[in-house]
Amino acid sequence: MADSYLFDNATAEAARQVRLLARILDDHSRDVLRGIGPKPGWQCLDLGAGAGSVATFLAGQVAPGGRVVALDSDPRHLAGHDQITVRQGDVTTADLGTEEYDLIHARLLFMHLPQREELLVRAVAALKPGGHLVVSDWDCTRPEDMLLTATPEVADAFLAFQRTIIGLGAARGMDPAWARRLPAAMRTAGLRVSAVVHNRYWTGGEPGMQLHACNSRQLEPALLSGMTPTQLRALRDGMEDPAVGGYTYPMHTCVGVRAG
Numbered sequence: 001m002a003d004s005y006l007f008d009n010a011t012a013e014a015a016r017q018v019r020l021l022a023r024i025l026d027d028h029s030r031d032v033l034r035g036i037g038p039k040p041g042w043q044c045l046d047l048g049a050g051a052g053s054v055a056t057f058l059a060g061q062v063a064p065g066g067r068v069v070a071l072d073s074d075p076r077h078l079a080g081h082d083q084i085t086v087r088q089g090d091v092t093t094a095d096l097g098t099e100e101y102d103l104i105h106a107r108l109l110f111m112h113l114p115q116r117e118e119l120l121v122r123a124v125a126a127l128k129p130g131g132h133l134v135v136s137d138w139d140c141t142r143p144e145d146m147l148l149t150a151t152p153e154v155a156d157a158f159l160a161f162q163r164t165i166i167g168l169g170a171a172r173g174m175d176p177a178w179a180r181r182l183p184a185a186m187r188t189a190g191l192r193v194s195a196v197v198h199n200r201y202w203t204g205g206e207p208g209m210q211l212h213a214c215n216s217r218q219l220e221p222a223l224l225s226g227m228t229p230t231q232l233r234a235l236r237d238g239m240e241d242p243a244v245g246g247y248t249y250p251m252h253t254c255v256g257v258r259a260g
């Protein structure tokens with residue numbers, strides 16, 4: 001696993017985490033990708049592919065004749081697929097090639113990597129002329145805006161959790177505000193850019209709330225530096241309570257097109 005990444009795909013909770021991410025975010029990602037309109041025969045690259053749900057969707061779009069390379073530093077959660085080539089590697093050092101891909105996708109990856117700007121340059125170079133780069137990341141700058149209905153105890157635990165986990169990520173090079181800089185960074189990298197922000201309402205027991213409890217289990221020892229065991233319990237109970245409701249982090253999705 002690459003050093004800066006906050007989570008570890010080898011943990012028991014990680015399999016659940018990447019599946020929850022797919023359930024929370026795939027509708028949005030598919031809408032954006034359908035809008036681009038991948039064609040049979042396209043060559044695609046999914047960076048930090050996680051459970052591979054987006055790679056699998058793309059594989060269906062580019063068949064017959066197309067291919068999706070799914071690159072991840074720990075690809076253990078990627079299911080096999082005829083049209084997908086699974087590649088184990090660190091995106092910060094892997095050779096992405098030159099003018100190889102019609103479409104490159106990366107969701108919840110760049111925000112974690114201190115080398116994000118340099119990776120952007122290499123991803124653009126790996127696009128064919130006219131190719132599309134789709135980058136989605138969460139804006140983690142406003143955790144206090146997320147929960148809408150909760151008891152004071154759950155609201156307090158939720159905020160303590162968010163502040164602690166975002167701080168842990170930032171200490172490893174995660175940029176909570178990267179998503180807000182994404183359009184400008186992709187323009188600087190030479191792409192013609194469009195961008196959209198996506199969010200939706202979730203209640204306790206649904207994936208958008210369960211993800212926080214899942215993340216809290218993965219990082220429990222480190223989280224106890226910033227929250228009490230009582231707050232951790234309140235967070236986990238709250239994320240299963242249907243009376244609790246709110247948004248997850250706003251997802252900024254930026255589509256960049258390389259000049260043809």
Ligand SMILES: C[S@@+](CC[C@H](N)C(=O)[O-])C[C@H]1O[C@@H](n2cnc3c(N)ncnc32)[C@H](O)[C@@H]1O
Pocket residue numbers: 002005009018021022025047048049050051071072073074089090091092106107108109112113
């Ligand atoms: C938060 S998960 C997102 C997974 C998937 N893209 C999604 O949105 O559902 C981040 C993924 O990126 C991978 N990853 C993190 N750092 C990486 C690196 N330096 N090189 C390759 N993969 C990396 C992790 O192993 C993990 O599978």
